[in-house]
Amino acid sequence: MMLKNKIAVIYGAGGAIGHAVARAFAREGATLFLTGRQRAFVEAVANDVVSAGGSAEAAEVDALDEQAVDRHLQSVIDKAAGVDIAFNAVGIPGTKILGVPLVELNVEQFSLPITTYATSYFLIARTAARRMVANKSGVIMTATTQHSRMGIPLSGGYGPAMAAEEALTRVLSAELAPQGIRVVGLRPQAIPETDTLKEAFEVRARVSGMTWEQFQESLASKTHARRLMTLAEMANVAVFMASDQASGMTGTIVNLTMGSLDD
Numbered sequence: 174m175m176l177k178n179k180i181a182v183i184y185g186a187g188g189a190i191g192h193a194v195a196r197a198f199a200r201e202g203a204t205l206f207l208t209g210r211q212r213a214f215v216e217a218v219a220n221d222v223v224s225a226g227g228s229a230e231a232a233e234v235d236a237l238d239e240q241a242v243d244r245h246l247q248s249v250i251d252k253a254a255g256v257d258i259a260f261n262a263v264g265i266p267g268t269k270i271l272g273v274p275l276v277e278l279n280v281e282q283f284s285l286p287i288t289t290y291a292t293s294y295f296l297i298a299r300t301a302a303r304r305m306v307a308n309k310s311g312v313i314m315t316a317t318t319q320h321s322r323m324g325i326p327l328s329g330g331y332g333p334a335m336a337a338e339e340a341l342t343r344v345l346s347a348e349l350a351p352q353g354i355r356v357v358g359l360r361p362q363a364i365p366e367t368d369t370l371k372e373a374f375e376v377r378a379r380v381s382g383m384t385w386e387q388f389q390e391s392l393a394s395k396t397h398a399r400r401l402m403t404l405a406e407m408a409n410v411a412v413f414m415a416s417d418q419a420s421g422m423t424g425t426i427v428n429l430t431m432g433s434l435d436d
């Protein structure tokens with residue numbers, strides 16, 4: 174078990190990435206504290222983890238609420254006597270931020286992903302780091318997409334938001350790694366099992382004159398393996414990165430695009 178005796182907090186745990194990471198972390202022995210904006214979704218994930226034999230507690234925490242994030246993490250420390258892993262899986266619906274050409278985009282729609290993604294990740298990371306320094310160990314993690322590094326049309330402020338998360342990962346690591354805290358990100362290619370994929374790319378499929386199936390095939394054809402990654406594959410890498418086996422990795426984003434984006 175790669176995460177035996179580890180205490181992990183997942184933010185945005187009710188979503189696709191959060192759920193998959195929760196299952197994988199629990200399978201590897203971590204004790205989970207799952208959080209999200211809507212309790213019912215987080216509870217469903219916690220129930221799934223527990224019914225598979227894992228340990229998970231659910232809580233309603235808005236990752237943009239500084240006090241709520243802090244209060245929750247303190248409650249975790251009070252119960253579990255520490256925190257080893259903080260995983261940011263927060264995501265906002267693509268329908269609010271994608272599909273409009275930049276020349277037609279209003280400032281609010283452009284800024285929303287940048288402020289939401291950067292601020293929630295910052296709050297999660299800062300709150301975790303303040304607790305982790307006491308033990309001089311811990312891992313802070315996030316998930317980004319290849320929009321951080323590619324000019325993808327009709328994605329508004331989403332690419333800048335992903336680039337901000339990746340930059341923040343490096344800055345956090347530069348400050349925290351000397352204190353024993355690693356900071357790493359995962360950059361998966363689009364994952365077909367998630368609703369997010371359709372939200373992110375359906376408009377582009379329509380504009381390109383492709384059916385949704387044709388568009389997915391075209392995305393897959395850009396990978397070396399000619400297929401898109403599964404949630405389980407992404408989560409297995411998350412387990413490794415969270416584990417002590419990855420002690421040599423910090424200040425970096427793992428490229429999980431299966432060759433569609435060169436390093």
Ligand SMILES: NC(=O)c1ccc[n+]([C@@H]2O[C@H](COP(=O)([O-])OP(=O)(O)OC[C@H]3O[C@@H](n4cnc5c(N)ncnc54)[C@H](OP(=O)(O)O)[C@@H]3O)[C@@H](O)[C@H]2O)c1
Pocket residue numbers: 184185186187188189190191208209210211214234235236237262263264265266293316317318360361362363364365367368369370
């Ligand atoms: N899915 C993919 O193919 C893919 C690939 C690469 C990277 N990613 C990245 O991974 C992250 C998660 O993606 P996903 O596919 O899992 O999205 P998702 O299924 O939409 O899940 C996102 C979760 O974040 C929660 N959330 C939103 N705002 C929050 C807040 N202020 N506080 C707490 N929780 C909040 C949502 O809760 P509500 O339902 O209450 O809004 C939802 O449960 C995103 O950053 C995305 O860019 C996804």
